[in-house]
Amino acid sequence: MTGQEPGRDESAAAVPVDAVPVDGAPVPTGPADAEPTGDVVPNGVRIAGAWSWRILAVAGVLALVIFLIVQLRIIVIPLLIAMLIAALLVPLVNFLRRHHWPKWLAIAVAELGTIAAVGALVWLVVTQVIRGFDDLRKQTIASYDQLKQYLLDSPLHLTSAQINDWVAGIGQALQQDSQVLVSGALSVGSTLGHVATGVLLVLFSTLFLLIDGRGIWAWVVRVFPKRARQAVDGAGQAGWLTLGNFVRVQILVAFIDAVGIGLGAFILQVPLAIPIAVLVFLGSFVPVLGAVVTGTLAVFIALVYNGVGPAVIMLIIVLAVQQLEGHVLQPLIMGTAVKVHPLAVVLAVGAGAILAGIPGTLFAVPTVAVANVMIKYVASGRWRTNPHPTLKDVVSHD
Numbered sequence: 001m002t003g004q005e006p007g008r009d010e011s012a013a014a015v016p017v018d019a020v021p022v023d024g025a026p027v028p029t030g031p032a033d034a035e036p037t038g039d040v041v042p043n044g045v046r047i048a049g050a051w052s053w054r055i056l057a058v059a060g061v062l063a064l065v066i067f068l069i070v071q072l073r074i075i076v077i078p079l080l081i082a083m084l085i086a087a088l089l090v091p092l093v094n095f096l097r098r099h100h101w102p103k104w105l106a107i108a109v110a111e112l113g114t115i116a117a118v119g120a121l122v123w124l125v126v127t128q129v130i131r132g133f134d135d136l137r138k139q140t141i142a143s144y145d146q147l148k149q150y151l152l153d154s155p156l157h158l159t160s161a162q163i164n165d166w167v168a169g170i171g172q173a174l175q176q177d178s179q180v181l182v183s184g185a186l187s188v189g190s191t192l193g194h195v196a197t198g199v200l201l202v203l204f205s206t207l208f209l210l211i212d213g214r215g216i217w218a219w220v221v222r223v224f225p226k227r228a229r230q231a232v233d234g235a236g237q238a239g240w241l242t243l244g245n246f247v248r249v250q251i252l253v254a255f256i257d258a259v260g261i262g263l264g265a266f267i268l269q270v271p272l273a274i275p276i277a278v279l280v281f282l283g284s285f286v287p288v289l290g291a292v293v294t295g296t297l298a299v300f301i302a303l304v305y306n307g308v309g310p311a312v313i314m315l316i317i318v319l320a321v322q323q324l325e326g327h328v329l330q331p332l333i334m335g336t337a338v339k340v341h342p343l344a345v346v347l348a349v350g351a352g353a354i355l356a357g358i359p360g361t362l363f364a365v366p367t368v369a370v371a372n373v374m375i376k377y378v379a380s381g382r383w384r385t386n387p388h389p390t391l392k393d394v395v396s397h398d
Contacts, residue, residue, distance in 0.1 A: 087243045093110050217233075
């Protein structure tokens with residue numbers, strides 16, 4: 001025995017004196033009855049907070065990547081152009097090698113052929129524009145005189161002094177921006193140097209991508225942890241197939257647009273029909289904006305040279321070709337290469353224009369298309385069963 005009084009509850013003796021109820025207040029006997037002293041934040045708020053900081057972290061990383069790309073645009077833009085060209089030429093190189101061509105000869109023929117084709121287009125446009133420049137200047141002056149006479153004879157009762165004042169106001173507005181124009185003129189040398197550097201980077205990057213593209217990609221894959229390498233490798237292959245398919249289909253769509261508008265200009269006897277067709281072909285690589293700018297240029301030249309009637313017909317031809325592209329070519333042909341909603345395309349082009357100007361509009365759609373395919377490939381888990389996807393696999397999956 002311990003000397004405890006008989007009949008006394010041992011648990012009662014453990015109750016401290018200050019825990020004796022006062023005025024009938026309940027005595028806290030356990031954690032359930034104690035006052036809450038821990039975290040009182042609701043579970044939903046904690047989950048929202050956890051997601052919020054993760055989203056902010058991802059957004060910060062993306063902002064940093066975009067900032068670095070913009071700062072290094074002189075290097076990044078040529079590299080992206082080289083990737084587009086390489087995605088187009090790799091099938092040709094593989095075709096030549098399957099027909100027992102040496103690797104160096106297949107790559108040389110592919111790259112030199114591309115340079116020759118682009119050079120021929122540039123030479124054709126430059127020579128045609130130089131030949132027609134004097135006529136364009138004279139016809140523009142004549143059209144201005146006709147417009148001025150029309151305004152003088154119109155019911156608006158404008159006077160020659162008012163028209164001259166309006167023209168002088170435009171000249172003053174241009175003079176107000178003379179500092180920008182002068183700075184632009186002074187930076188011509190720097191711009192030409194950047195262009196030359198960019199062209200060399202495109203050529204060398206394309207060459208090395210054709211020579212050792214698989215080795216470069218294998219090095220990129222080895223940067224990731226071992227558990228993620230299979231998924232990254234398969235996603236990269238799917239994205240590369242999508243990029244190549246996009247470039248080939250875009251060339252086909254651009255060629256159809258150029259033939260349609262160029263043929264219409266030729267039938268209407270619009271001068272500079274060949275340069276118009278070439279510009280339409282090049283402009284088609286810039287979604288939305290390219291078609292608007294080149295179409296407006298075609299209508300303007302028709303208006304200056306041929307008058308209002310042919311200009312209206314040229315406008316109808318441009319709109320018809322654009323409708324054909326938007327409602328037939330894009331859904332049937334481009335839809336197999338770029339499985340992206342049209343609204344996403346418009347938003348991507350707008351975002352690309354804001355972030356990087358004209359280059360942003362050029363690379364917006366292929367970037368979104370490649371990212372869409374790669375994310376779907378990884379998220380669906382197809383990399384576990386199909387680590388080496390083919391073009392049929394990429395196209396067949398939504």
